[in-house]
Amino acid sequence: MKKLKRLLPFLVLLCGCSLSYTSEITEPAELPEEVKNVVPVLPPPVYVCQISNINDYQIFANAGWDGNWYIGYNVCWIEQLSLSNIPDIKYRKAFIGAKIGRAKTRTAPGKPSWEKEPIPGEIYIGISSTPAWKSSQRYFLASAEDMPLEADFENALEGTGESRWFWREVPLEQVNFNGPNYIALWSPTDYFISRDTAPILCGGWGARNAEKNTWLNDEISGVAPMFPESSLKTPISVFEPAIAMKLIPAGTERQIPVNITAINESNKNPQDKIIFSTISAPEIERSWLEVSEVNEETGQSDWKKTSKYLYNPPYIFTMKANGLPTGKVLIRIACEDIWSNKGYSQPIEFEVKR
Numbered sequence: 001m002k003k004l005k006r007l008l009p010f011l012v013l014l015c016g017c018s019l020s021y022t023s024e025i026t027e028p029a030e031l032p033e034e035v036k037n038v039v040p041v042l043p044p045p046v047y048v049c050q051i052s053n054i055n056d057y058q059i060f061a062n063a064g065w066d067g068n069w070y071i072g073y074n075v076c077w078i079e080q081l082s083l084s085n086i087p088d089i090k091y092r093k094a095f096i097g098a099k100i101g102r103a104k105t106r107t108a109p110g111k112p113s114w115e116k117e118p119i120p121g122e123i124y125i126g127i128s129s130t131p132a133w134k135s136s137q138r139y140f141l142a143s144a145e146d147m148p149l150e151a152d153f154e155n156a157l158e159g160t161g162e163s164r165w166f167w168r169e170v171p172l173e174q175v176n177f178n179g180p181n182y183i184a185l186w187s188p189t190d191y192f193i194s195r196d197t198a199p200i201l202c203g204g205w206g207a208r209n210a211e212k213n214t215w216l217n218d219e220i221s222g223v224a225p226m227f228p229e230s231s232l233k234t235p236i237s238v239f240e241p242a243i244a245m246k247l248i249p250a251g252t253e254r255q256i257p258v259n260i261t262a263i264n265e266s267n268k269n270p271q272d273k274i275i276f277s278t279i280s281a282p283e284i285e286r287s288w289l290e291v292s293e294v295n296e297e298t299g300q301s302d303w304k305k306t307s308k309y310l311y312n313p314p315y316i317f318t319m320k321a322n323g324l325p326t327g328k329v330l331i332r333i334a335c336e337d338i339w340s341n342k343g344y345s346q347p348i349e350f351e352v353k354r
Contacts, residue, residue, distance in 0.1 A: 101163025
């Protein structure tokens with residue numbers, strides 16, 4: 001397809017800055033002839049958890065009673081998972097994850113009491129064939145700023161909503177395909193010590209008379225247990241925590257066409273920009289907006305996420321004016337599908353002058 005020969009020449013003011021961009025916006029990338037009318041059928045990811053349907057984790061982390069199921073500095077959730085019933089196929093990637101919601105907020109510094117921000121903090125996750133986790137088996141999972149927030153009954157608050165799954169890739173060699181996998185979930189943030197400050201782990205109704213497969217250790221201090229003989233403290237019954245594994249079958253790689261189709265001013269704040277995009281592929285798990293400062297010497301870009309995740313179309317983003325650095329910057333739309341394939345739009349260049 002031909003490029004739209006439209007340069008974007010206009011100059012806009014951005015928080016006291018002048019910002020101009022001259023990159024071309026292209027029409028959506030054309031698919032090869034052999035796949036134009038064919039949607040490839042890829043084998044789905046294999047989800048391993050203690051409830052038959054991974055979508056049945058619906059309690060605690062959305063609304064209502066939270067069960068005191070917080071993820072904290074002083075508590076570690078431990079889930080035992082077996083891969084004995086998974087399809088006997090080749091896998092190319094492995095992920096461990098948890099469904100989390102209700103991150104807590106505080107008054108933003110220097111702002112009115114009704115303007116809130118997430119209480120900063122991190123959640124970590126680990127995998128081991130025994131209930132003990134070395135430093136090489138512990139991984140960052142999610143930041144509180146990316147989690148759905150707990151509703152505020154006195155103030156209007158953006159960012160609330162249903163709990164979400166967060167996944168972290170781990171080396172395949174750390175996965176025990178022939179025995180137990182112990183997944184640990186905790187926080188290294190010392191402020192996350194109660195349900196009043198920490199995010200909430202989602203749960204689901206467990207099977208009756210099920211074998212013990214979940215434990216809670218409340219004797220940690222920001223690190224997963226390191227001694228297997230003492231790590232499995234209190235068994236959990238009735239409910240199952242939303243902790244799972246996701247295995248990606250081999251042969252599921254694919255290209256994801258992503259295009260920025262328009263850039264408009266926000267009618268709420270003309271200094272902000274509304275970025276319209278299309279993602280021409282099914283099974284997109286999430287998408288986000290990225291920004292990068294242009295390195296004049298190397299020409300390389302260091303891309304950073306600068307928006308909340310979008311989990312559904314339409315893929316329209318608000319680029320906040322006060323979030324851009326001075327000088328030349330690039331923006332692009334990024335996305336990831338359920339097989340962990342990523343796609344990126346063509347970058348658009350801006351120049352921010354103060």
